Amino acid sequence: MEKVCAVFDYDEQYARRLMNAMNSRKGVNYRTIMFTEESALGEYMADRQLPLLVVGEEAMEQITDTHRVNRVVVLREDSGTAGTYSNEKVSEVYKYQQADSLIYSIVGDEVSRIYTYADDRKVIGIYSPIHYAGKTSFALALASACAKSQERVLYVNMEEFSGLSELLPDCGEGNMSDALYTYRTNRAAFANALEKIVSRTGDVYYIPPIRCADDITCQTAEEWQDFITDIASSGLYDTIILDIGTLVSEPWRVLEVCTRAIMPVREDYISMQKLNDFETYMLSMGREHICGIIEKMLLPKDNGMVLDKGYLDAAEYGTLGRHAREVVKSWQ
Numbered sequence: 001m002e003k004v005c006a007v008f009d010y011d012e013q014y015a016r017r018l019m020n021a022m023n024s025r026k027g028v029n030y031r032t033i034m035f036t037e038e039s040a041l042g043e044y045m046a047d048r049q050l051p052l053l054v055v056g057e058e059a060m061e062q063i064t065d066t067h068r069v070n071r072v073v074v075l076r077e078d079s080g081t082a083g084t085y086s087n088e089k090v091s092e093v094y095k096y097q098q099a100d101s102l103i104y105s106i107v108g109d110e111v112s113r114i115y116t117y118a119d120d121r122k123v124i125g126i127y128s129p130i131h132y133a134g135k136t137s138f139a140l141a142l143a144s145a146c147a148k149s150q151e152r153v154l155y156v157n158m159e160e161f162s163g164l165s166e167l168l169p170d171c172g173e174g175n176m177s178d179a180l181y182t183y184r185t186n187r188a189a190f191a192n193a194l195e196k197i198v199s200r201t202g203d204v205y206y207i208p209p210i211r212c213a214d215d216i217t218c219q220t221a222e223e224w225q226d227f228i229t230d231i232a233s234s235g236l237y238d239t240i241i242l243d244i245g246t247l248v249s250e251p252w253r254v255l256e257v258c259t260r261a262i263m264p265v266r267e268d269y270i271s272m273q274k275l276n277d278f279e280t281y282m283l284s285m286g287r288e289h290i291c292g293i294i295e296k297m298l299l300p301k302d303n304g305m306v307l308d309k310g311y312l313d314a315a316e317y318g319t320l321g322r323h324a325r326e327v328v329k330s331w332q
Helices: 012-024 040-046 101-111 135-148 174-187 186-195 221-233 251-255 270-286 288-293 311-317 320-329
Strands: 004-008 032-034 054-057 072-076 090-094 120-128 153-158 199-201 204-207 239-244 260-265 296-298
Touching: 004 012, 004 040, 004 221, 012 032, 012 054, 012 101, 032 040, 054 101, 090 101, 101 199, 120 135, 135 153, 135 204, 135 239, 135 260, 135 311, 135 320, 153 174, 186 221, 199 296, 221 239, 221 251, 251 288, 260 270, 260 288, 270 288, 270 320, 288 296, 311 320
Parallel strands: 004 032, 004 054, 054 072, 072 090, 120 239, 120 260, 153 204, 153 239, 260 296
Antiparallel strands: 199 204
């Protein structure tokens, strides 16, 4: 049965923004509707049980009967006040906070922490706030290792300057810029267009890297989420490997639509402080669930890594390749 969340607030603009944010947020298992008048809310609730009511502090004064509501969340105007309501089904959150943090405060553990797709398709996001942690080398090695397991694998580079244009050339009808443009302008034709854009090296399929850095930076987090989930839902690939760059808008939001998230790390002081800063920021913004899905990984050094056109072979068959195969085996 569909779960409904009703937002009731006298501020129509605020109520509409919150409704839209909750409906567009991946992992929120409610369909959210809004009301600005008590009479309309009362009429809606007259013959049904409401799983969740999110109500403004002023509007809450008009709610005298909550027996048809499973849970009530009051939007406090003052961040310092709390404990006004003794009813165990009523909780309070601060109204004016960042959207992700507010949504997580409202639905809490009901937010899906691990995104799932039909037919056990996998989306593996690889991201790190730490530079020189081996992210791209490992992403390529992991793509190859997954492909060796009889999976149809797509590698997607989401960096503004990938350094891979010679290793992963445009062999089809375009590159990542063309894929993003087609997705924005003609979603109905996107799946067919993507098949023509995708190229192949060995057992791994890939979208040729972007040529215009602005095409990475101008994408919103929601656009990235939709782009990725639509590729995964197309059924063309069993596994998608996302090599997520630091200029991707809110890269942690991309991790929310992944079935696995890997963060390569290093052990030097600055790297550890960057990791600590990342986790502190996630916690401060109410994104604990993102920290919960990330698997930190210290990658082995590959002193024999060839930094030339033999790079792909080295990534597949060298130390990182062996490590990637062990990782894939541990998942099976």
